[in-house]
Amino acid sequence: MIHCLLRDLNFEKEIGANSLFLEVGPFHFVVDAGMDPKRIGSLALPQLSLLPENSVDAILLTHCHLDHLGGLPVLLRKQSKAHVFLSYPTSLVTPIMLENSYTVMCRQKEEQSIPEYPLYEKKDIERIKQNFLPVKFGQVQHLEKEGHCIDITFFLAGHVLGASSVLIEYEERKIFITGDILFQDQHTLKGADIPNDRHFDTIVLETTRGRTERQSHRVDEEERLLKTIAQTIQRGGMCLIPAFALGRIQELLVLLDNARRANKIPECPIFCSGLGMALVNVFNEIGKTTNAVHFNRKILKRLNIKSLRRKKIGPDSQLTTPAIYLLSSGMLVEHTPSYRVASNLIKDCKNTVCFVGYCDPDTPGGQLLQTAPDEVFTFKALEFSTPLRAQVEHFDLSGHADREDLCRFVVDHQPKQVILTHGDVEARQWFSEKFSKDCPHMRVLDPEVGKTYTI
Ligand SMILES: [Zn+2]
Ligand SMILES: [Zn+2]
Known part of the structure; x- marks a missing residue:
């Protein structure tokens, strides 16, 4: 049995500040480090203090929306040796988004008297670029530690410029993280491109639209x-x-x-x-x-x-x-x-x-x-x-796949387990109920925040 652990670092079961800790064999990953637009000060960040200093080997950044990216400079302060795997477009957009977020925090500091802001300095944005490892979609990246080797592959996820799904392969384990995903093409972007013939034993699924039924095209x-x-x-x-x-x-x-x-x-x-x-x-x-x-x-x-x-x-x-x-x-x-x-x-x-x-x-x-x-x-x-x-x-022009498409994706891949993330309580509940009906043998994990699970 390969030792695999997962912990949701968000503060509550909600879309919030998306961040997941994943331990796969000897490798320690953090997937995204967001910032919650509804919260203020350090409470807007994930629970990064749960991670011991320099314990993270790599950060997998799925895309540049602030609810996935906004806490990255703070995370890297204590994890300065971690590489950040990200797509090439994401590596270009990241500094722009962080600089804008920095400017907003400086303004909020004045307007709303928030002494903690900004949570990082402009020079931090420059500095973290050194940790970036831009990867090509579909190209396998090998990572080594203590004589072990793990493969990471980014796939085009639609959703937004540079958005990626990530596949982690370690010995017999194949863990697929959807990130925010959209299967259909948009005017400016192609839809997700995930090979159909790939087997995943675990899918970590975004559930943003679990509360809403598709009304129209x-x-x-x-x-x-x-x-x-x-x-x-x-x-x-x-x-x-x-x-x-x-x-x-x-x-x-x-x-x-x-x-x-x-x-x-x-x-x-x-x-x-x-x-x-x-x-x-x-x-x-x-x-x-x-x-x-x-x-x-x-x-x-x-x-x-x-x-x-x-x-x-x-x-x-x-x-x-x-x-x-x-x-x-x-x-x-x-x-x-x-x-x-x-x-x-x-x-x-x-x-x-x-x-x-x-x-x-x-x-x-x-x-x-x-x-x-x-x-x-x-x-x-x-x-x-x-x-x-x-x-x-x-108007329903969301950049997220609707719940019907996400269900079909999971059912088509028949994983042993699905892990629900990035959705509010009702959204996750809908998926839980749907999967327990449609895939009764599949484990459905809706993790409590801050709790560690064997997956
Ligand atoms: Zn997004
Ligand atoms: Zn998101």
């Missing part, structure tokens, strides 16, 4: 979004699309460009936020080197994208109207451009807020989605309340 949702935008602009309103800077914004730019060329949306200014625009350049560069990424920055010119310069936008600012505001964050996290613009436009029935991705129910975005028309909504960080008059819509 992506193409139909895109058409509904374009119609909603067109109607809003035609009635002279502002249309806010809160979106993740990494991936979602670039994807929507392509959708808007195609729609404009097909005369599906009227001419109007489109505003985009800073980080999303910075990442456009990375998409453009990587698009030149691989056919898994389709993006050309020429579309910014065609769409005449304007950047939103005014930092202090608030409830009373005069905003250009009619216009489209394509801004991060996707969940209207406090103080972000989308949060500020939302505070300005939800009081007017001409306007629309179009959510296009997952919204945690505890974030302002999740709360706005639960607010009934005319009910009062409070922007706590701006100390501003207003009745909700604008139209609020949610």
